[in-house]
Amino acid sequence: MDIKARIKELTSLINEANYNYHSLDKPTITDFEYDKLLNELINLEEKHPEYKSEFSPTSKIGGPILASFNKVTHKSPMMSLSNCFSKEELEKFADKINLEFGDLLYTSELKIDGLAVSINYENGKYVSAATRGNGLVGEDITLNVKTIKSLPLELNEKIDITVRGEIFMPHDSFHLVNEERLANNEEVFANPRNAAAGTIRQLDSSIVAKRKLDLFVYTIVDDYKYVDSQSGVLKYLKELGFKVNPNYKVSKNNELSKIIDEYDLLRKNLPYDTDGVVIKVDNLLIHEEIGYTAKSPKWAIAYKFKPEESITEVLDIVYQVGRTGVITPVAVLKPVFVSGSTVARATLHNEDYIVNKDIRINDIVYVRKAGEIIPEVVSVDLTKRTNQVPFKMIENCPVCKTRLERKENEAFYYCNNLDCPSRNLNGLIHFASREAMNIDGLGEKVIHKFNEFDYLNKISDIYRLKNYYDELTVIEGFGKKSIDKLLKSIEDSKNMEADKLLFGLGIKNVGAKVAKELLKKYKNINNLANASFDDLILIDEIGEVIANSVINYFSNEINRELILDLENLGLNFNFNTKEITKHEFNDKKIVITGTLENYGRKEIASILESFGAKITSSVSKSTDYVIAGSEAGSKLDKAIELGVKVLNETELLERIK
Structure with missing residues (x-):
């Protein structure tokens, strides 16, 4: 077999499958067939790296982990659009232009709720990508954008071109990401836009690849070199191989109101978030003549949709029992159509949430989807209230009837029956x-x-x-x-890592990260089971709350029997400590304070932990280093007072590069 030819053939087949599936939404092969081709290509490239192209589809799996994002100056400023919130404002926008330039055509495009990106190609090949930043300077996210399946790494024409678009997270990807974060006891993303923004700034591009971002491209910098209309730009981008949102129309200004109404209905059934409509003068050749303000072009405007709310009735309030015993009230609603689907239930979170909003059974309420995803009760229509009885929290578990407990300073009630x-x-x-x-x-x-x-x-x-x-x-x-x-x-x-088993046991307040930290210290689940409270609270990031949760769990006879049973069944109880590169930060306690120019807090913490550092939240005599960004406050003052070594961002980069 000619290996080089087979690699080239596989690359072509996978690229074609990616384009058909992700850009045209017309899959031509099954997922099984796609995975088979991709795995074959990965294996061949590993055995014959000399034949691997830098534009291979396997590069969409992820690349090296970065220390930080470099700054990029945009060749042409990435301006934001001015907004309007009513059809009257939109009419004024178009009338003002038409008064001076005649009866023009406008393109109306869905405004995708994501984050803007600028992408460069040279000779038809992908070179770089950057965030909007402040419009003049953004961050280099080349490796992360490269993982997006709908992004062509090679265009259908060998041209130098800069395009711009919107990176977003589809609803399916958003659900999967939040499920994973919930399982890890991490804070969930509020909406797909936040999830996309948080993902694209990951320093590890393999994480970006797993979260399945997507991209719509909508403009070309210096577009008049290629075509003379915005509608022509969208058609040309598609010809080049980009994914272009199919929902755009060209019309006179007197049709814009009707088009917006159509899009407002359409958005409720889309698999991604859109928060408005972008209206642009279609003729590119008069854009310069129409001009710009300091921040925005005068030839375009964004019409913002109103959040959709529906009115329905609370038929009942029922209760769910979580794995840690948390009792969650849930509103049973008279089924109502909201943002693309029928909603019959909405979480009410906890007693305080219900009392603060004064939600009662048989109330008429306004419901919407938070971030267009999660059903929530917004408010009560008090004008429709008659003789509804004020809410009263249940006192016993709805399943096993055990008396519920609410601890001081906590919002939740718990069922403490381990056999519930x-x-x-x-x-x-x-x-x-x-x-x-x-x-x-x-x-x-x-x-x-x-x-x-x-x-x-x-x-x-x-x-x-x-x-x-x-x-x-x-x-x-x-x-x-x-x-x-x-x-x-x-x-x-049975052979899973012991920290996965510990996390799987569902100990209150012990998420995936805490489980790993505990076993780094104790090496074995049985050792942890015999740990004392005083020993536990000596571990960085393990405070009294977590320590008490661990002690309470392992002091319970039922849990002890389960642990013994699982060990006898052959599950792995031993934690394998990975060797950490020898570095000056090994076992050093480090506090991060202030705003860093190139890092988010979690990103720099992750990097430092990879060097064996222990990230702590407060400065004390035992602190080895304080990393101080701009606007560092009391923690920096305390570090100076105690004589703790302080590093600025430049000094930190020198040590970890």
């Missing part, structure tokens, strides 16, 4: 999840099904499912093939 069936079910779902033990095939529906048949009631039951092989294979929807695959995945999970 609802807690156990949710605990099983968490334990088997991808972020914990990653048991493929043991999802929420399967767990509920096996629970109905009494095969699965607690975590250790997972590893005894093989004892019911014949019974499992005759359950409707299953068979020998699927059960064999599930049992293999269960067996494989």
Whole structure:
């Protein structure tokens, strides 16, 4: 086999599949076929790196981890658009232009709710990409943008060109990212735009690749070199191989109001967020003549949609029991259509949320989707209130009837019965999840099904499912093939890292990161189980709350029996410490304060931890270094007072580069 020719052929096939799927939304091969081609290419490139192209589709998996983002000066300023919030304002915008330049045509394009990016190509090949920044200077995000599947690394013409577009996170990707963050006890992203912005500034491009961002391109810098209209720009971009949003129209100004109404309806069924319509004079040749303000072009404007709210009735308030025993009130709504889907439930978070908004059963309420995703009750229509009874929090668990507890300074009520069936079910779902033990095939529906048949009631039951092989294979929807695959995945999970097991146990306040920190110290789950409170609070980032959670968990006899059972079943209890590069930051306690020019706090903390540093939140005599950015306050003052070594950003870069 001619390896070089096969690599070239695979590259062509994968690029074509990417374009058809991500740009045209017309897949030509199955996911299985795509993965097979990609894996073959990865293997061939690993064995024959001399034949790998810098524009290979495998580069979309991710590249080297950066220390920071370099600053980039834009060749042409990235200006923002002026906004309008009513059709009257839009009419004034168009009338003013038409009065001076005649009856013009306008393009109307969906305004994607993401973040702007500028992308450069030389001789038709991808070179670089940068954020908007302040409009004049942005950040170099070349490696991260390269991972976006819809981005062509080579154009259909060998030209030098700079294009601009919007990076966004589709709804499906947003759901997956937040599910993962919830499982890791991390704060979820409020909306897809925040998720996209947080993702594109990751220093590890492999993380960016996993989060499946997307891109629409909508303009060319110096566009008049190629075409003479905005509608022509969009057509030409598509010819070059870019993904262009298909929702754009060319019209006279008297049709703009109708077009906006059409887009307002359309956006409710789109798989991504859009917050308005961008209206531009279609004729590019008179843009310069129309001119600019200091911040915005006068030939374009953004019409912003109003957040969609619907009115419905609260039929009931019910309660969910989480894996840690948290009780979450949920509003049962009279089904109502909101932002593209029918909503019948909305989380009410906790008692304080309900009391503050004074939500009652049978109230008429306004509902919307936070970030166009998560249903929430916005407010109550008090003019429709009659004799509704004020809300009163339940006192007992809705499942096992155990008396609920609310701790001081906490917003949530808890069911503390470790044998509560609802807690156990949710605990099983968490334990088997991808972020914990990653048991493929043991999802929420399967767990509920096996629970109905009494095969699965607690975590250790997972590893005894093989004892019911014949019974499992005759359950409707299953068979020998699927059960064999599930049992293999269960067996494989016994070798998962011990910190994944610890996280999977669902100990309150012990997320994925905390689990790893605990086992770095104790090396083995049994050692941790015998740790004292005084020892635990000596670990950086482990305060009294987490220490108490760990002590309470392992002091419970039921939990002790589970730990012993899991060890006897052969699960891995030992933590394998990865060797850390020898560096001056090894085992040093470091505090980060102020604003760094090139880093976010979490990014620099992650880099320092990779050098073996311990990031702490307060300055004390035991602190080894303080990293001080601009506007560093009391922590810097205290460091100077205590004689702690202070590094500015430049000095830090010298040490970690």
